[in-house]
Amino acid sequence: LNTRVVTTEIFITLINIIILIRFIGSTSPEEFIFNGLVLLGVIMFSFLLIRSVLHEVRQREEISKLAEDLRVANAELKKLDQMKSEFVSLASHQLRTPLTVIKGYISMIQEGSFGKVADPLSDALRKIYISNETLINLVGDFLNLSRIESGKMKYTFEPTQMEGIIQSVFEEFMEVVKEKKLELRYENPETPLAKAMLDKDKFKQVIMNLVDNAVKYTPEGSVTLKIEEEKEKGNVLFSVSDTGVGMSKGELDGIFKRFSRGESGSKVNTSGLGLGLYLAKRIVTDHGGEIWATSDGPGKGSTFWVRVPVHI
The missing domain is CATH 1.20.5 (Single alpha-helices involved in coiled-coils or other helix-helix interfaces)
Structure with a gap:
């Protein structure tokens, strides 16, 4: 009892x-x-x-x-x-x-x-x-x-020149942008930037996902890749800008969630499950970096930013 x-x-x-x-x-x-x-x-x-x-x-x-x-x-x-x-x-x-x-x-x-x-x-x-x-x-x-x-996600970090990763992604997407009749630009810095501690393969997947996202949601116009060093802050800053469908403030707030696809993007016939940006955020965070997106609104394009600390 x-x-x-x-x-x-x-x-x-x-x-x-x-x-x-x-x-x-x-x-x-x-x-x-x-x-x-x-x-x-x-x-x-x-x-x-x-x-x-x-x-x-x-x-x-x-x-x-x-x-x-x-x-x-x-x-x-x-x-x-x-x-x-x-x-x-x-x-x-x-x-x-x-x-x-x-x-x-x-x-x-x-x-x-x-x-x-x-x-x-x-x-x-x-x-x-x-x-x-x-x-x-x-x-x-x-x-x-x-x-x-x-x-079980494992990383192999090593000092890496990020420009090489971006150049590789840039070349791999040339065929895709030709098919869509888009212009793909890469604003390569004139002098080598400081190296960052990266897992090359994982970080390349981040860049691939961001560029792929920009190309998919840009019916016409251009996609621009840019990289620069923030020497005062000790960071390397990468961005992907497009002239595509853009996003509202509400869409920006949830764009990095799993299986998320913005309302503006739903008007474009694209493939994908809405995993790319979610995975990109997880990987960038594991690198000790930041990732975010900006847009002036629907129809005004978007820019995705990635900031990672340089190797000291």
Whole structure:
């Protein structure tokens, strides 16, 4: 039995015994009637008190059982979520290898490694290359998401010249912007900037996601990449500006949330799941940096900024 119930019953029993003794020992009719009424009241009170205590004990037992059921269910959900993350990670790994091979072979064919390529075939290969690149980026996003959610995201930081990463991304997007008839510019600094402590592959994914986002949401016009050093603050500042659909203040507040796609962006026919900016923010934060976006409003383009500390 519950300790509280037993204690209550013992206390009530003692009180009732004391009142009963007084009732039996009454020496006058008035005292007999008074003690009888007191005894009756105490008995009723005892019954109500014990019932109340029993009800409370049952409620606590039900709550305790419910809490245990929830704990078991939560543990099961965590296990299933872990299995899901592991499956996504494994599937992403398995998909990435053949997609990378396809990309390599398409590049070799376009360069004429297997003979001269006719113009109609070259145009088809370019479209295949762009679609394959989209798949590679999507698989990379899923892989990074599963690593972040499972707490298995690992970084290899080393002093890195950020200009090299941006130049690489700039060159990789040339085919994409040609297809969309956009202008892609890179304002490369004249002198080398200070190095930053970066994981090259992870940080390249950040730049890829930002440029990809800018290109997707720019129906016409240009996308400009810029990098500069904030010597007074000890930072390197990178930005991606576009002349695209722009964003409202409300959209800017939630643009880095998982699976977020702005209302202005929904008017443009684009692929993607809204993971790129979420992953970019997580990775930049893990680098000790900042990432944010600015826009003058819908239809007025956007600029995404990334600031990371330089290597000392």
